[in-house]
Amino acid sequence: MDLHVEGVKKVYGDGPTARLALDETSFTVESGQFISIVGPSGCGKSTLLMMMAGLLKPTAGGIRLGSTPISGPPPGVAVVFQDYGRSLFPWMTVGKNLSMAAAADKLPKAEVARRVDEALTAVDLAGTQALYPWQMSGGMQQRVAIARALVVEPTVMLMDEPLAAVDAQTRADLEDLVLALRDRYDMTVAMVTHDIDEAVYVADRVIVLAAHPGRLIADIPVDLGRRDQLTTKAEPEFVKRRAEVFTLVRRPAATSSAGSDAELDGRPSELKA
Amino acid sequence: MPDPSGATSTLTSAPPPPPAGDKAPTTRVPRRKRPFGRRLVSGVSSLWLLVAIAILWQVVATLSPTLYFPPLSKIFVQFGQDWFTGDPSSLFLSQHFFDAALPSLRRLAQGWGLALVVGIPVGILLGRSAVAAAMYFPFIRFWLAEPKSAIIPVAVQIFGIADSMNVFLIFVGTVGLIIVNTADGVAGVDRMTLQTARSLRISPFTLYRRVLVPAAMPGILTGVRVSIGVALILMVISELYATTAGVGYEILLNQQSFKFLQMWSAFLLIGVISVLLNVVLELIEKRVLRWQRREGLSGQ
Numbered sequence: 001m002d003l004h005v006e007g008v009k010k011v012y013g014d015g016p017t018a019r020l021a022l023d024e025t026s027f028t029v030e031s032g033q034f035i036s037i038v039g040p041s042g043c044g045k046s047t048l049l050m051m052m053a054g055l056l057k058p059t060a061g062g063i064r065l066g067s068t069p070i071s072g073p074p075p076g077v078a079v080v081f082q083d084y085g086r087s088l089f090p091w092m093t094v095g096k097n098l099s100m101a102a103a104a105d106k107l108p109k110a111e112v113a114r115r116v117d118e119a120l121t122a123v124d125l126a127g128t129q130a131l132y133p134w135q136m137s138g139g140m141q142q143r144v145a146i147a148r149a150l151v152v153e154p155t156v157m158l159m160d161e162p163l164a165a166v167d168a169q170t171r172a173d174l175e176d177l178v179l180a181l182r183d184r185y186d187m188t189v190a191m192v193t194h195d196i197d198e199a200v201y202v203a204d205r206v207i208v209l210a211a212h213p214g215r216l217i218a219d220i221p222v223d224l225g226r227r228d229q230l231t232t233k234a235e236p237e238f239v240k241r242r243a244e245v246f247t248l249v250r251r252p253a254a255t256s257s258a259g260s261d262a263e264l265d266g267r268p269s270e271l272k273a
Numbered sequence: 274m275p276d277p278s279g280a281t282s283t284l285t286s287a288p289p290p291p292p293a294g295d296k297a298p299t300t301r302v303p304r305r306k307r308p309f310g311r312r313l314v315s316g317v318s319s320l321w322l323l324v325a326i327a328i329l330w331q332v333v334a335t336l337s338p339t340l341y342f343p344p345l346s347k348i349f350v351q352f353g354q355d356w357f358t359g360d361p362s363s364l365f366l367s368q369h370f371f372d373a374a375l376p377s378l379r380r381l382a383q384g385w386g387l388a389l390v391v392g393i394p395v396g397i398l399l400g401r402s403a404v405a406a407a408m409y410f411p412f413i414r415f416w417l418a419e420p421k422s423a424i425i426p427v428a429v430q431i432f433g434i435a436d437s438m439n440v441f442l443i444f445v446g447t448v449g450l451i452i453v454n455t456a457d458g459v460a461g462v463d464r465m466t467l468q469t470a471r472s473l474r475i476s477p478f479t480l481y482r483r484v485l486v487p488a489a490m491p492g493i494l495t496g497v498r499v500s501i502g503v504a505l506i507l508m509v510i511s512e513l514y515a516t517t518a519g520v521g522y523e524i525l526l527n528q529q530s531f532k533f534l535q536m537w538s539a540f541l542l543i544g545v546i547s548v549l550l551n552v553v554l555e556l557i558e559k560r561v562l563r564w565q566r567r568e569g570l571s572g573q
Contacts, residue, residue, distance in 0.1 A: 055472055072474075075474065079472040081468070083465055086463050086466065089487070089488075090564055091488070092483075092487075092564075100473060100475065103483075132564055
């Protein structure tokens with residue numbers, strides 16, 4: 001199902017302290033596509049993702065999954081948070097954490113067990129059901145968090161800087177894992193990241209946001225075919241797209257080419273940096 | 274466990290297998306037992322003061338006998354006679370034990386039990402609702418500051434010399450502690466935890482049962498543990514003040530009739546009961562919060 005982001009805008013607070021986190025933003029993620037969302041800190045990329053997840057209400061505009069407007073966490077959409085340490089329930093074993101995700105779907109026990117097993121196998125953690133999260137390394141915990149997202153067999157997976165807190169080697173492994181999972185589970189994926197290399201490496205499309213206020217400034221297609229940690233990053237297409245995104249992200253916000261800025265009203269004009 | 278490399282090969286684009294250090298341990302980490310010598314040392318170091326006081330008491334009481342402090346050995350003999358001369362069928366507990374201790378324990382169970390039944394749900398609600406917390410917390414905090422022993426005369430006024438007076442006192446003395454600690458525990462549940470729960474679309478009932486209550490359990494159990502101490506104090510005090518049976522009453526009665534051996538024996542019984550209750554609660558807490566052993570392994 002396509003995911004339509006239509007004129008979405010988010011203002012935090014109201015009155016004189018109101019802060020525009022994300023200005024009117026529209027784009028569509030086609031079914032099966034892998035997009036990454038990048039931008040400097042304060043560009044509203046996490047805010048955007050939380051709205052797509054139905055965890056945050058847009059101030060204006062709306063998001064549709066297929067033809068269904070999103071008003072709360074929709075079925076078939078799974079979220080992976082950055083902070084796996086806090087997002088896994090520490091009082092539950094890995095198995096319980098995963099089966100918890102299926103609780104809302106009221107599936108038969110055997111089916112839940114099968115899915116838990118399959119999800120753990122998919123992230124290469126088969127047989128770890130009885131462990132508690134604190135008995136695992138950071139990279140393993142994040143893989144558990146990803147497996148939990150897979151248990152609902154989602155059509156859309158939303159990831160909020162899922163790899164920001166793991167070491168470089170684990171990170172490279174997890175990038176490939178996420179790509180493999182996208183194919184295996186046939187998902188649409190949107191991943192927020194602050195790492196430009198990563199954004200270009202994993203995605204079919206890179207959405208670039210600028211900060212203060214957060215807004216969409218570019219939508220860059222990436223045509224790379226099958227990824228490989230060794231060779232992909234040396235390909236001309238990768239180098240070109242990477243440079244493109246890099247320039248956009250690093251460019252001072254004032255000179256960016258957001259043409260729609262002028263027609264916006266009600267925006268708090270002096271946004272503190 | 275299936276071969277991890279086999280699992281990897283089922284992935285369409287076959288990422289490189291994770292580094293060896295990142296392999297999933299399939300068994301629980303075994304707890305290493307401390308060597309006997311170490312345990313002996315820590316056992317001795319935790320008990321030495323108790324033993325020293327007992328020996329000092331015994332020596333002083335034997336060398337210069339007074340009526341008020343009989344030798345500890347005699348107190349122990351009296352203790353055995355008073356409470357442990359019953360049938361094996363009643364765990365060797367004597368009739369005297371059932372006459373004296375059972376009323377106390379019943380009041381404790383009723384008063385403190387009621388405080389748990391009322392306090393935990395109320396605390397959860399107050400922890401969830403900022404409005405409710407703002408409405409009720411000022412009163413509860415005032416109530417916590419009030420020394421509960423000051424209410425005894427009032428309680429006697431209302432209930433007379435009856436079990437209900439003791440039960441009432443234990444209840445009002447502990448319910449506030451349980452409410453406040455539970456509410457703190459619930460209000461302190463990580464925002465991230467709640468957001469995760471929301472994204473999993475779990476029902477409100479499941480949210481409370483599987484997420485909020487377990488997450489708040491450390492706070493809830495703190496309230497339980499703190500309140501049992503207060504409950505025991507109030508149990509004894511209320512019996513010293515006005516009652517016709519109970520362990521506190523035993524102490525008072527024996528003291529007033531110059532039966533100091535029996536008085537100390539009753540004193541010791543209260544100590545044993547308190548220690549046992551605390552040990553049981555500690556074991557329950559350890560069991561319920563075993564997931565909290567976060568140190569070790571990942572060390573994050």
